[in-house]
Amino acid sequence: MNVIMPQLGETVSEGTIGTWYKKVGDRVEEGEALFEIETDKVTMEVTATEAGTLSEIHVQQGETAPVGTVVAVIGDGAAAAQPAPREEPKQAARSATGAPADTPGLSSTAGPGMAPARGGNGATPMAPFREVRTPERGFGPAEAAAGIKVTPLARRMIALKGLDLEALAREAKARGGWRIGKREIEAALAEGGPATRPQQPAAPLARLEPRPDDDVVPLNLVRRQTAKHLASAWQQIPHVVQAVEIDFGRVDAVRATRKEAFRQTHGVSLSYLPFIARAVVLAIAELPRVNARFDGDRLLVSRRVRLGVAVDLSHEGLVVPVVRNADELNVTGLANAIGRLVRRARAGELTPDDLSGATYTISNNGSFGTLFTAPIISAPQVAILSTDAVRKRPVVVETEAGDAIMARPVGVLAQSFDHRAFDGAYSAAFLARLKDIIETRDWAAEFA
Amino acid sequence: MAELTYRAAVSRGIAQEMARDPDVVFLGEDVAAAGGVFKSTVGLLEKFGPLRVRDTPISEQAILGAAMGAAMTGLKPIAEIMFSDFFAVCFDYIANEFPKSRYMSNGQLGCPLVVRTGNGAGSRFGAQHSQSVENWTMMIPGLKVVAPSNPKDVIGLLAAAVRDPDPVIFFEHKSLYAAKGEVPDGEIVDELGKAAVLRQGKDATILALALMVPRALAAAERLAAEEGIDCEVIDVRSLVPLDTQTILGSLARTNRLFTVEENPRLCGWGAEIASIAADEGFYDLDGPIVRITTPHIPLPAADNLEDIALPTPERIVDTVRRAMG
Numbered sequence: 037m038n039v040i041m042p043q044l045g046e047t048v049s050e051g052t053i054g055t056w057y058k059k060v061g062d063r064v065e066e067g068e069a070l071f072e073i074e075t076d077k078v079t080m081e082v083t084a085t086e087a088g089t090l091s092e093i094h095v096q097q098g099e100t101a102p103v104g105t106v107v108a109v110i111g112d113g114a115a116a117a118q119p120a121p122r123e124e125p126k127q128a129a130r131s132a133t134g135a136p137a138d139t140p141g142l143s144s145t146a147g148p149g150m151a152p153a154r155g156g157n158g159a160t161p162m163a164p165f166r167e168v169r170t171p172e173r174g175f176g177p178a179e180a181a182a183g184i185k186v187t188p189l190a191r192r193m194i195a196l197k198g199l200d201l202e203a204l205a206r207e208a209k210a211r212g213g214w215r216i217g218k219r220e221i222e223a224a225l226a227e228g229g230p231a232t233r234p235q236q237p238a239a240p241l242a243r244l245e246p247r248p249d250d251d252v253v254p255l256n257l258v259r260r261q262t263a264k265h266l267a268s269a270w271q272q273i274p275h276v277v278q279a280v281e282i283d284f285g286r287v288d289a290v291r292a293t294r295k296e297a298f299r300q301t302h303g304v305s306l307s308y309l310p311f312i313a314r315a316v317v318l319a320i321a322e323l324p325r326v327n328a329r330f331d332g333d334r335l336l337v338s339r340r341v342r343l344g345v346a347v348d349l350s351h352e353g354l355v356v357p358v359v360r361n362a363d364e365l366n367v368t369g370l371a372n373a374i375g376r377l378v379r380r381a382r383a384g385e386l387t388p389d390d391l392s393g394a395t396y397t398i399s400n401n402g403s404f405g406t407l408f409t410a411p412i413i414s415a416p417q418v419a420i421l422s423t424d425a426v427r428k429r430p431v432v433v434e435t436e437a438g439d440a441i442m443a444r445p446v447g448v449l450a451q452s453f454d455h456r457a458f459d460g461a462y463s464a465a466f467l468a469r470l471k472d473i474i475e476t477r478d479w480a481a482e483f484a
Numbered sequence: 485m486a487e488l489t490y491r492a493a494v495s496r497g498i499a500q501e502m503a504r505d506p507d508v509v510f511l512g513e514d515v516a517a518a519g520g521v522f523k524s525t526v527g528l529l530e531k532f533g534p535l536r537v538r539d540t541p542i543s544e545q546a547i548l549g550a551a552m553g554a555a556m557t558g559l560k561p562i563a564e565i566m567f568s569d570f571f572a573v574c575f576d577y578i579a580n581e582f583p584k585s586r587y588m589s590n591g592q593l594g595c596p597l598v599v600r601t602g603n604g605a606g607s608r609f610g611a612q613h614s615q616s617v618e619n620w621t622m623m624i625p626g627l628k629v630v631a632p633s634n635p636k637d638v639i640g641l642l643a644a645a646v647r648d649p650d651p652v653i654f655f656e657h658k659s660l661y662a663a664k665g666e667v668p669d670g671e672i673v674d675e676l677g678k679a680a681v682l683r684q685g686k687d688a689t690i691l692a693l694a695l696m697v698p699r700a701l702a703a704a705e706r707l708a709a710e711e712g713i714d715c716e717v718i719d720v721r722s723l724v725p726l727d728t729q730t731i732l733g734s735l736a737r738t739n740r741l742f743t744v745e746e747n748p749r750l751c752g753w754g755a756e757i758a759s760i761a762a763d764e765g766f767y768d769l770d771g772p773i774v775r776i777t778t779p780h781i782p783l784p785a786a787d788n789l790e791d792i793a794l795p796t797p798e799r800i801v802d803t804v805r806r807a808m809g
Contacts, residue, residue: 049729166728168763175767189739189770218739218770 037086039070039108041101052100053107054368055484058090064110071097071107074372080364084110098301173388180205180216187217196388198261199224203231225257232257258353269415273330276460277410279450280467283475284426287311288445290479302368304375308447309345309400311479312423312470313370317341317363318477319469320396325458326451326466327396329416335457344394344414345374347381355381356414358394367482402426408448418457419466422450485668491524491661493635494600497642498525498562500671502532505560508646511538511547512564512600521566522602522661544574548599552581555597560646568603568617568655575620582651583626598645598652603631604695604746605778605794606659610785614658616746616778618693619753621653622723628676629723631655633697635665637721640674648676657694677725681734685716688740688804691731691757693720696744696795703744703800711805715742723753731757732765739770742804744795749780774807776800 041051054072058064069081070090088110095107175191184205186194194201194216204216204224213220224231246252255263291306298306320327320341328337343362347355357377359365365373380386397420399411409422426447433442449470453463488496502508510528512520516539519526529537540547544565551563565571571578578599585593605614621629628650632638638656645652682697683704692700697719704715716734720727735741741761743754758773776795784790 166725168760170763171767187770188767192767 037088037110038106039082039084039110041073041095041103041105041107042082050100050102053095053097056093056097060090060093062090064088064090074369086110176201180208182209184208184213185215187215189218190216190221193218193221197221197225197232197257200231203229207231228254228257256352258349258355262354265414266412269412273413273415274455275410275413275452276455276463277450277452278460278463278467279408279448280471282447282449282471283431284308284445284447286475286477286479290483293480294483298368298371302372302375304371306367306371308402308423308426309374309398310367310371311474312421312449313343313345313359313362313374313398314365314367314482315470315473315477316343316396316398316421317365318473319466320363322469323462323466325462326419326453328418328457329395330418330454330457331416335418338395340395342393342395344397344417345377346397346399346411347378349382355386355391356394356397357381357386357390358392360389360393367479397421398423402447408450410450411452413452413454418454419463420452422452424448424450485666487664488635488667489661490635490638490656490663490665491520491522493638493665493667494524494642494656494661495519495526495528496667497639497672498528499531500639501560501562501643501646502528502536504671505646506536507558508560508562509536509538509554510562510564511540511550513540513542513547513566515539515564520564522658524656524661525564544570545577548574548577548582551597551599552577552585552595555595555651556585556593560596562598562600562646565599565601567609567613567658568601569612569615571601571617571620578621578627578653579624583624586650587626594649595651596649598642598654600642600654600656602658603655604657604659605783605790606695608785608787608790609658611782614783614790616694618655618723619747619751622753622756623751626651627724628652629655630676630721631657631694631723632721633657633660633692633694633719634663636667636672637674637680637719639667639672641676641721643671643673644676647673652676655694659695663698677722677727679721679727679730680719681716681730682719683715683717685714686738687714688742688808689716689718689731689734689738690742690744690800690804691718691720691754692744693723693753694746696746699795699797700744700800702797703804706797706801707804710801711808713804713808715804720753720757726757726760728760728764732761732768735761735765736768739768740808741765741769741773742800742807743773743775743777744800745775745777746794747777749775749777752777771807774803776803 051073054074056071057069064070064084064087066085066087067083069083072081090108091111092109095101095105101107175195178186178191180186180201182205186201193199194204199221204220207224208216208220287308295306324337325335327341328335341363343359344356345359347357349355357380359370359373359377362370377390380390394414394417397414397417399409399420399422401409402423402425405425408424411420411422413420424447426445428443429446430441431444431446433440433444449467451463451467498510502510514521515525516529516534516537540550547563547565551561554561565574582595582597585595603618604616607614618629618631621627628648630641630645630652632641642654645654683701685704690700690704700717704717707713707715716738718731718734741758743757745752745754747753752775754775754777758775761769761773776799778793778795781793783793
């Protein structure tokens with residue numbers, strides 16, 4: 037049977053083989069992992085759906101091939117299987133942690149493709165018809181007050197940027213226009229007028245008078261919106277902060293050997309953050325209540341880990357894009373996913389989907405050299421972790437020959453948690469697990 | 485690098501594939517001894533001999549039937565249907581035989597053939613010899629459809645079509661045969677299913693095919709110079725598979741979509757793309773999707789009438805300007 041490059045997402049058109057677990061000539065059992073593939077969205081293991089002998093490998097480790105390509109052939113020792121295109125290839129795409137992939141919208145079957153080409157390059161042409169993907173959410177009304185029409189794009193921009201439709205409609209009417217489109221939205225954003233302030237404050241803010249030696253620095257929209265959320269979170273949530281010191285020696289050992297190759301292969305640097313993120317995902321599996329939303333008399337504990345990663349936009353504001361499938365990714369996958377989100381955040385390309393649904397958040401302040409930070413929780417989540425600088429410090433290490441002082445790379449992880457959701461002992465246990473994982477996990481094996 | 489005409493590129497593309505693979509054969513009306521009525525297959529008989537390059541009787545059904553039989557039994561035929569209008573004469577093969585054989589035989593009978601044809605208007609051949617019928621084939625599941633607009637794409641897409649294991653309909657444009665373009669030396673192989681962004685722009689996306697591509701480009705230059713409207717022009721190149729990624733990606737950036745189609749209005753290739761954009765790309769649209777097509781009429785034979793029937797750069801400029809309002 038042909039082993040085909042699966043389609044791991046509706047907009048995914050190719051995948052890269054990260055690692056082959058089997059060689060030509062190896063025996064393969066049903067359900068055994070064959071190889072790991074990376075797409076631009078996710079890293080997954082592909083398993084065999086039939087037993088046999090791996091007789092041919094057409095796409096090698098590190099190579100990229102389009103979805104539907106015959107990647108390998110598993111035979112009973114006979115010649116390569118002839119193309120049987122009407123079968124939907126059914127490799128179960130399993131996540132790196134072994135749980136079946138059930139992310140909505142992903143399909144593990146290739147499209148209704150035709151047979152692989154018997155041509156020079158052996159690649160399979162794209163499926164001739166790709167199913168259309170209707171947008172899943174709407175963005176507000178197509179018509180505002182007084183019959184002013186709103187274009188689909190404008191509806192999305194209004195929702196995304198938190199603009200005031202009524203104010204925009206009034207402005208359009210006043211101008212004698214009949215529509216709100218991209219032009220009108222961009223003009224409103226440039227002016228920063230009433231349309232950009234959707235919520236009138238309940239009581240007008242007491243205005244201060246600028247002094248002669250003051251410079252007036254207006255706060256941009258992102259900052260004003262963030263300010264509202266932070267103030268509200270601070271008022272509503274009883275924050276308690278706990279911290280733990282972590283020896284990053286093991287992580288450093290792996291980073292030292294892997295960093296260069298990683299940057300060459302993936303174009304992202306291998307910082308501490310993906311290791312910490314991985315440890316967070318693993319610790320959440322054992323202490324899941326930190327990964328929840330507070331809802332008055334109950335906690336909504338999430339079975340998935342959707343990890344928010346705070347990204348600073350050159351000191352002009354903070355956004356927290358979300359790695360939606362953090363619980364399915366290994367360190368490499370997390371590094372790539374986070375790198376992509378950061379890049380898109382800085383290019384202003386994040387979508388509403390990228391910014392919603394986080395169940396736990398990490399605020400990474402390490403590059404600024406701080407000792408620790410007490411971050412503010414992003415409601416309705418119940419916890420947030422700050423990672424700060426990792427520095428060589430003198431540390432007491434117990435050896436067989438007695439206590440010794442060694443230089444070790446140490447960093448502080450501080451978790452702010454919502455004391456309504458759980459108590460200090462639970463949070464401390466979570467931090468203790470994090471410490472244990474980071475300090476003792478076989479990190480080299482994550483890259484094998 | 486060399487400058488080649490579109491017609492010379494056709495014979496170079498066929499020769500490239502016939503030289504590479506002895507199973508590639510070529511048949512059609514007057515393609516061998518005469519080198520093709522459009523002189524697009526000159527020299528092939530001399531190079532590859534009468535076994536592999538054959539003149540056929542004037543019977544489209546015989547041409548495609550023979551091609552299909554050859555394809556089913558191990559050859560890789562290229563069959564020419566001189567005027568794409570004549571697909572209507574051999575449509576049973578195109579609609580019912582080629583695209584269904586692999587499926588209905590459970591993979592036993594593949595159909596790795598290419599049907600090349602002279603498509604489109606502008607050469608004063610009248611209503612029954614000037615139609616643009618890409619949509620007649622785009623709509624049939626099991627066929628792949630490409631339409632190159634320049635000599636390099638002729639060779640590259642023809643090579644990709646020949647190497648594809650499924651039936652591919654290859655629409656050459658009759659009025660482009662004399663058009664010249666730069667073509668690199670050596671083997672050229674392109675990919676089916678990939679559109680080409682020929683002009684980058686930020687205000688609107690214009691999709692075009694074959695003869696409409698140079699017209700769209702000309703219109704885009706005028707729109708930029710005269711109206712300050714910066715258009716992105718995409719040569720769709722492949723209708724099946726369709727490069728929705730490039731097209732929707734462009735729409736996401738420009739937020740306006742126009743198509744320039746030589747076919748008559750109803751059910752032209754642009755209608756399908758407009759439907760996809762209005763679905764998947766709905767929230768990227770800042771205005772209506774506008775299709776610029778030939779009116780829904782039989783094409784006139786008179787020069788002046790044929791010229792104003794097809795979309796012209798003037799009509800494209802005018803329509804885009806008014807729509808962008």
